[in-house]
Amino acid sequence: MATIKAWRSAILHCTANPAEVGTDQAFEYFEDGLLVEKDGIIQALGNAEEQITLLDSTIEVEHHPEALIVPGFVDTHIHYPQSDMIASYGEQLLDWLNNYTFPEESKFADKQYASDVAERFLAELLRNGTTTALVFGTVHKQSVDAFFEAALPLNLRMICGKVMMDRHAPDYLTDTPETAYEDSKELIERWHNHGRLHYAVTPRFAPTSTSEQLAAAGKLLSEYDDLYMHTHLSENRQECSWVQELFPDSKNYLDVYDQHQLLSERSVFAHGIHLCDQEYNRLSETGSAIAFCPTSNLFLGSGLFNLEKAELHKVNVGMGTDVGGGTSFSMFNTLNEAYKVIQMQGQNLDPIKSFYLATLGGAKALRLDGKVGNLAIGSEADFVIIDKHATPLLSKRLERAKDIKDTLFALMILADDRAIQATYAMGQCVHQRDA
Template sequence: MSASVLRAYRASILHFTANPAQQGDDAQYYEYFGDGLLVIKSGHIRDCGDAKELLASYQAAGLSLDVTDYSGKLIMPGFIDTHTHYPQTDVIGSYGTQLLDWLNTYTFPMEARFADLDLANDVANFFCDELLRNGTTTAMVFATVHENSIDAIFNAANSRDMRLIAGKVMMDRNAPENLCDTAQISYQQSRDLIQKWHGKDRLSYAITPRFAPTSTEKQLELAGQLFAEFDDVYLQSHVAENTDEVAWVKELFPWSRSYLDVYDHYGLLGKRAMYAHCIYLDEQDRQRMADTQTAMAFCPTSNLFLGSGLFDMNTAQVMGIPVGMATDVGGGTSFSMLQTLNEAYKVLQMNEQSLSPFQAFYQATLGSAQSLQLEHKIGNFEVGKEADFIVLDLTATPLMERRMAHTHNLKEQLFALMILGSDRNIQATYTMGESRYQKHAA
């Protein structure tokens, strides 16, 4: 293709410009073009708007467009998964335990196998392909305690031009011996991996203490030291997922005011820190997260599957705590963000709250980008942002085709999509303007 020819994609287009929960009833927090055009230049957004208007303006300017026509489909920004475990891919959907038993029965035995680089590479490549097949273009990912597990997932993501944040698990107690490092080893290996991978292409490193019970105080102290040492690295962990877990933390850290306070004590809160679950927090904990802009990852499918509890979205929104959506594979039961939004709606219904379809798709795109401090790069179609986008087929199944025929507006279409949708609705996935997945005709 000539360098003067720009790529463009024609379909209905939807993206968000603000958080619906923080706007008035009449505020415009999204842009929707029934017949839209997305124009890409060098992997970034050049234009987004009405197709006929843009086509006419480009023609008048003497600029050629190579247009891929997805008419009848919906283009949205790629989904963003703010918490998931790639080593748990092969134990997704395993029967019958809650959190702490899940770790011992399924997670730890599987993670021990990741000392084998060939296995790690195999799972990492499958995992990244599965993300793309489900329309996810950015993810924040746990690896294992093994350094090569990070090499595997970063290489797999980088070869697909995905934006990925990942880290080696730091874990020096209350786990099998073959999965334990030491405080000093975890510090040094994490530091080496930061220098090797952080900021390379679209990759970022996350300091990754698994959760407070599997780290000594010295390890948490050194994790905090790392977080302070590198200005723009991330931190990821878990907090307040399960009542037995919360009680265990109280036994292990009797001096702490709360589970979250353990992390706070060691300097592990702040922007670019992401904590999964955040179910059993009190008002002081939530205020501390708001004050430090520490983010929550809402993991509805795993919270239901492991019987953990119900997330409080409304309080987080009112207090201004950043919230990202997360699949939490493999305690989570699907790679699909559509299925994740489906379960999020049900979790909030059980908690006497509601999740509008606009709020849901904002959370899966721009909201998650904001929770990761990445809204200047991804999350919507503002000019100059990275061209990660997906093409959705709203009539991918006979049931959905029939249901869509009875919708009356965009809100109803989006709600049907998030409740009935799955990987089958992903027609295509693009990262940096390049096709990474195309659904084959049946």
């Protein structure tokens, strides 16, 4: 017999993109709300006093009067193999790859090493309230097996793929167009749509793949339904110049991927900092998305993402922590840095829009809205309980909050993993802070 569970607390979720409907029409907030779940699916959401009258009296209600329930966060770009090399000092992108990233990723030839990192990586995500992520593996097939094997028993909605990289990398990390295709195909057939898991075809970025390998990536996308494509785009000016040298027939960086049929509604490009109007238009036309990764963009000195321009061109945008170039697993910290990136450009990032980007916006970028990203009836019950008194400073600041927008803003500036009291996936607790 199915178990029905209910949680009572302040509850907040976004219902639409604030850029399209206006901030006040983009969210629902229940100061005293009730969330009801059955078999992992949200059955009811609304004001507690009204909803409780409709609830069977035998159903136990878990009450959190000093908390805020929100949807699980959605991370649209992160590298699980870089978990242990986070906070590596002093390089920009290309040197950072050669000096830190490639040596670390070589260790993932060892399946046991990969499994250990995958388990710790997922625990860190859940400790920070992230329940869905688009994740890079390494060039090693076993790195993806290890990741999915760790995610499956937790019943998480996760997306991952084997890196395709056949040039401009150490020999110990390169594959070939043929082996990349065959290994990816094997992983797709084993893991794609297995439980809540999905596969992403994952060329690292244009400089590390030949045209033949990018064509193999396009072939995979044409052979299977609803695969993702995950790569990097226009992160660093030196990188952009290098791409133009390597692909002289391309109109721009994005066109390299476009020529190989890699743009689609399930294509997610990390960064997208140095784009021209033609690239924005093409992203919009194809329904492709950008992962906004503020902590890594600042840490590696790559530049400032122009959110306003992306929205002007109606490009889907989600937030990415981009660990380990990114400096935190926390979506709070990521939104903190995003706010500053936007401020540096003379613009402003409203707290509701921030929250949208980290939840429903990320789900839309991944074409998972309707499943995750908010708490609408029929959605999967992935949510987070936020403790408003997690730290003395946060507690005192939130006493002064004049409305839910002010509360959200204080959270995105002051909160971190300590504020995540519990994380739920499909209605099951997968992280308990005080356990």
